[in-house]
Amino acid sequence: MSTVPLRPAAVAALALALALPASAAAPAAPAVPAAPADRPPAAAPAAASALQGEGAAQLAQALTRILGTSALRRTRTGVAVVSLDSGQLLFARNADDLFNPASxxxxxxxxxxxxxxxxxxxxxxxxxxxxxxxxxxxxxxxxxxxxxxxxxxxxxxxxxxxxxxxxxxxxxxxxxxxxxxxxxxxxxxxxxxxxxxxxxxxxxxxxxxxxxxxxxxxxxxxxxxxxxxxxxxxxxxxxxxxxxxxxxxxxxxxxxxxxxxxxxxxxxxxxxxxxxxxxxxxxxxxxxxxxxxxxxxxxxxxxxxxxxxxxxxxxxxxxxxxxxxxxxxxxxxxxxxxxxxxxxxxxxxxxxxxxxxxxxxxxxxxxxxxxxxxxxxxxxxxxxxxxxxxxxxxxxxxxxRFTARQTVTLLGAMWRRFPLAAEYVGALPVAGKDGTIRWRMWGTDAVGRLRAKTGTLDGVRSLSGYVETAAHEHLAFAIFVNDFPGRTHAVVRGVDALGAALAGAGRPSELGAAVALAEAPAAAEELSEPEARARVARYQELGRAGDPRNLPELRTAFAAERDPALRLAAAEAIFLSDTASGSGRRALLDAAAVDARAGFPRLRALTTPEVPAPLVGSLADLAAEGEAEPMERLLALAPETSASPALAEAYADALAEVGRTAPDELLFALLAAEPAAADAGLAALARGLARDGDEEHPFPAALRRALADPNPTRAARAVALSARLDERRKVQAAPALSPLPAGDAARPVPIPPAAGR
Structure with a gap:
């Protein structure tokens, strides 16, 4: 779904063994019914499917494993996969259930x-x-x-x-x-x-x-x-x-x-x-x-x-x-x-x-x-x-509401309509190449061979279209995901793993790689310190250039890197090279969600002197817009920022600026944050407010409004937060900048549970 209209210029312009039993394979089903064209086509002769017997079973095992081990296991998911060459239904999961298909x-x-x-x-x-x-x-x-x-x-x-x-x-x-x-x-x-x-x-x-x-x-x-x-x-x-x-x-x-x-x-x-x-x-x-x-x-x-x-x-x-x-x-x-x-x-x-x-x-x-x-x-x-x-x-x-089987029926009907097939198939986004999946499924067999329409709503992700497999068979597929909890990046990774498995069908090593993509990031590559430092320097140099022409190199690096610190550096560079679109923003937020806990301390150690506060400025730019997700990501970094005076200073200033542009949203994020992040964030905010010196800074006013909230639970949480902030601000009496203690220097006042928010 498009949140931004097209401007005129845009118009012009790992092998992994599969240990699942053969019984996991989807049973064969009758061919999807052909659709009559404006003039009924001659019946096509039955084609031999490369995905018969063992090949079909391997594909079904891979799809079943992805559905059972990725974030998709906590969702309601419908899947249907049909061979366009033979008409055989290769896989079905809740294929006749109605789903919200979004776009x-x-x-x-x-x-x-x-x-x-x-x-x-x-x-x-x-x-x-x-x-x-x-x-x-x-x-x-x-x-x-x-x-x-x-x-x-x-x-x-x-x-x-x-x-x-x-x-x-x-x-x-x-x-x-x-x-x-x-x-x-x-x-x-x-x-x-x-x-x-x-x-x-x-x-x-x-x-x-x-x-x-x-x-x-x-x-x-x-x-x-x-x-x-x-x-x-x-x-x-x-x-x-x-x-x-x-x-x-x-x-x-x-x-x-x-x-x-x-x-x-x-x-x-x-x-x-x-x-x-x-x-x-x-x-x-x-x-x-x-x-x-x-x-x-x-x-x-x-x-x-x-x-x-x-x-x-x-x-x-x-x-x-x-x-x-x-x-x-x-x-x-x-x-x-x-x-x-x-x-x-x-x-x-x-x-x-x-x-x-x-x-x-x-x-x-x-x-x-x-x-x-x-x-x-x-x-x-x-x-x-x-x-x-x-x-x-x-x-x-x-x-x-549509079903996955209805969707592949439509895709099959359009595939067989020769006067329309080229225009219909050619209009779909191409994985790793263009449209709404330009930056998805990188490093997999799906790049350039999967054409599909995305769908995105709150709690809904869908992907339906066509793919040529590694065995050169043509498939139509529909994947509908509804009612998922938590963040979206893990669900999208699961959907992309399904797409990668379809593209890798007929080649067991590619099926294994798709399963690995869904289950967990691969182990970090063993890099020497100089090599890791050089890569970080390269990504940060490209990010400072802000040139969208660097995006292919950065996207390739982001897909290939296994070290969380290097992935964070590449993701931030992608964002800085593509701040105008949602794809750069999404890369940064997803990387911060997955890699920040393990990668940020190492990134801080590897970073170049020209970038004293990696990630902080970029996440603060997004958090200043008042949206919850980047605010959460920014606060999650707080416990790690006191290790360096320069980083502590930059983080404190950034948080004070976020509090100036989005005071109510920052207050809510602090109330909702994990205790360690909230306490470290309050310490940084107190320092930032002291350094700012503006008696009319809007964050204290937002906190005073929260103290008078008619909801007693919210008011109690605001009182506790206010007490903690006051304690932290007392610590700032000395003007000299020094790393702040993360725990006992200002003992936190317990915040009541968030029930009733």
């Missing part, structure tokens, strides 16, 4: 769109005029038909085309006709989540930039100056309220942008604290009225091309007498589906549902009509109505 729903949406509309289908946007005097039209009308790929650059080019057709003045209104879709903007399931994030963008027959706005934010020219905030695109549709302030160069950044529709215009409010000379950061937020967004931005583009619009921008219908002056057509549907799948774009998925409704069932397009059209197609593909639940096209939230 794997997009597999069904994309398949129906390609089948019903055709890969060559193009979306149209029609421009009409009421004639007036020479070079003047009395009104300009635009009728949209759901194009999900319209972006500012295309709109600018369209304005140029209108100017080249002789239009110089619109002596009247710019009228926008979005009647091709109904008036419902948000699909079923979207009402379960409130907010202005771009992945919640509304639909519209006239839409632009995935119905989101880009908000560019950077620090101002000097401390206390207003930060620089700019919107893309520039449009009269927006009003901007810039409430940012520039802080000193070493300050932590925290930016809170928001968007809301007010009086027919989109109000963008940006609050926050920005470091001096900090780089540009981009945030995306949805807009509330797609039609007016399109219209106001078109008006600006027309003005830039020398066309003056004297009237208003308003919604309306194209009158019968208006003449067509220009027809804008999108790229082919095949290319749009590629963008949908590679980047898991929710907006495109819902636009396709409504377009199917309009094209197949009749305008106006709606979710009920579109879902009905998809259900008609799925029935032809061998998935009868009544066995699943589909309410939207993106898979957002708790609105859809």
């Amino acid at each position: 794997n729903v997009k597999l069904f949406t994309a398949a129906a769109a390609l089948a019903r509309l055709g890969p060559e289908f193009r979306f149209e946007t029609e421009f009409y005029a009421e004639p007036g005097a020479a070079e003047t039209v009395r009104a300009l009308y635009v009728r949209g038909k759901g194009d999900p790929s319209m972006v500012t650059e295309r709109l600018y080019a369209i304005a140029g085309e209108l100017a080249h057709r002789g239009i110089r003045t619109v002596k009247g209104d710019l009228v926008l006709d979005d009647s091709w879709f109904d008036e419902q903007r948000e699909g079923p399931g979207y009402d379960q989540e409130h907010g202005d994030r771009a992945y919640l963008a509304p639909t519209g027959a006239l839409s632009l930039n995935f119905n989101a706005v880009a908000i560019h934010v950077a620090g101002g020219p000097k401390p206390k100056a207003r930060g620089r905030v700019e919107l893309e695109p520039a449009s009269d549709f927006f009003t901007l309220d810039n409430r940012t302030v520039t802080a000193r160069a070493r300050a932590r950044r925290r930016v809170v942008p928001s968007s809301s529709l007010q009086g027919g215009l989109e109000r963008i409010t940006v609050t926050g604290r920005l470091p001096l000379n900090g780089g540009d950061q981009v945030f995306y937020r949805k807009i509330g009225d797609p039609t007016l967004y399109f219209g106001h931005t078109l008006k600006r583009m027309l003005e830039l091309r020398g066309v003056r619009v004297t009237g208003q921008v308003r919604a309306g219908r194209v009158p019968p007498a208006a003449r067509l002056v220009y027809l804008a057509q999108s790229d082919e549907l095949a290319e749009i589906v590629r963008t949908l799948q590679k980047h898991s774009n929710n907006f495109i998925a819902e636009q396709l549902v409504k377009t199917l409704g309009a094209q197949v069932k009749g305008a106006p397009g709606s979710w009920p009509k579109g879902i009905e059209a998809i259900q008609d197609f799925l029935a032809e593909a061998g998935i009868p109505r009544g066995g699943y639940q589909m309410r939207n096209g993106s898979g957002l939230n708790d609105a859809n």
Whole structure:
């Protein structure tokens, strides 16, 4: 699922023996039913499967072991694996249970769109005029038909085309006709989540930039100056309220942008604290009225091309007498589906549902009509109505249910439809190469050979698609994981191990490596001290460069390293080279969760003088945004930071800065932390507050608010924390900096249990 809309540039652009008994193998089952194409294909001759007998048993043993020994054992998981060459069901686990598939729903949406509309289908946007005097039209009308790929650059080019057709003045209104879709903007399931994030963008027959706005934010020219905030695109549709302030160069950044529709215009409010000379950061937020967004931005583009619009921008219908002056057509549907799948774009998925409704069932397009059209197609593909639940096209939230067997049935049907197979399969992300699995399954046989759609929601992970095995057999697979506790990285590692095992089928050594991937990291490589120090220096040098072109080298190193300290160094370098995307953030947080306890002390000893506080700054940057996971990771380092004066100083300053930008969140994290981390964190925070010297620092105010919490449990925990902080602050009376004791120097006051939080 995409949390960020695609910008225009993105559019253009261990052998291990398997000791399980043979009885663990899944029993053979009838072939998955073939789906009729638009013209029924000739029956394919039965192909000999390379995964028969012992090969199939070995694969089933590996999959069973991964499911039983990885984090997946604590989840509800459904798996189905089918040979596309023989039609044999090779493995099944809860294959007929209904699961929330998250964004794997997009597999069904994309398949129906390609089948019903055709890969060559193009979306149209029609421009009409009421004639007036020479070079003047009395009104300009635009009728949209759901194009999900319209972006500012295309709109600018369209304005140029209108100017080249002789239009110089619109002596009247710019009228926008979005009647091709109904008036419902948000699909079923979207009402379960409130907010202005771009992945919640509304639909519209006239839409632009995935119905989101880009908000560019950077620090101002000097401390206390207003930060620089700019919107893309520039449009009269927006009003901007810039409430940012520039802080000193070493300050932590925290930016809170928001968007809301007010009086027919989109109000963008940006609050926050920005470091001096900090780089540009981009945030995306949805807009509330797609039609007016399109219209106001078109008006600006027309003005830039020398066309003056004297009237208003308003919604309306194209009158019968208006003449067509220009027809804008999108790229082919095949290319749009590629963008949908590679980047898991929710907006495109819902636009396709409504377009199917309009094209197949009749305008106006709606979710009920579109879902009905998809259900008609799925029935032809061998998935009868009544066995699943589909309410939207993106898979957002708790609105859809499918089984793993239904999913591989769909995948098999699309594989056999020659006119559609290339576009459908080619649209899927490739493990280790692109899309949402660009950085997954590195170092395994799956890289370059597994194509699959991901799915991500709270408590949900899914992965379904195609893979060519080591025996050169083609498989369709579906993996649905629901209801898992704890952190996500271990569940994702288990899912990736299943994918690696499928790719390694037919080669026992690769199956063993996949099982090892799921069970535990391999033993640390024995490296000499100079070699380990050299590798850390290399990774930290690449991280300081901040160059995304270094990511392939760093990702390869991260997958290959077994020493926790070196993995941490590589992960931080990945983050520093890729701060704008979620993949770098995820690498750092996952590595900190798995490797920090064992690796951080050694990393501290191996680090170069240019990096006196490895991990601390990067985790503090993320924690300053107020999110719980990086805050937890940062506090977990606290017991180790008192060993070095330079590290203690850097950590204390970082924690005080986090307390400035996210005081309530830091307070909650301290209350929830393990005792050793909480006590060491309080010691560092006390030192940082003393060094900061700001009597109006917001963390003490947050603590005072917590003391008055009406919940007695929370208030009692805040009282205990306040007492511990006061004790720690007394220790800071001496100005000299020295390593802080981790235990008895300030005896902790017990914090009551967190029941009732």
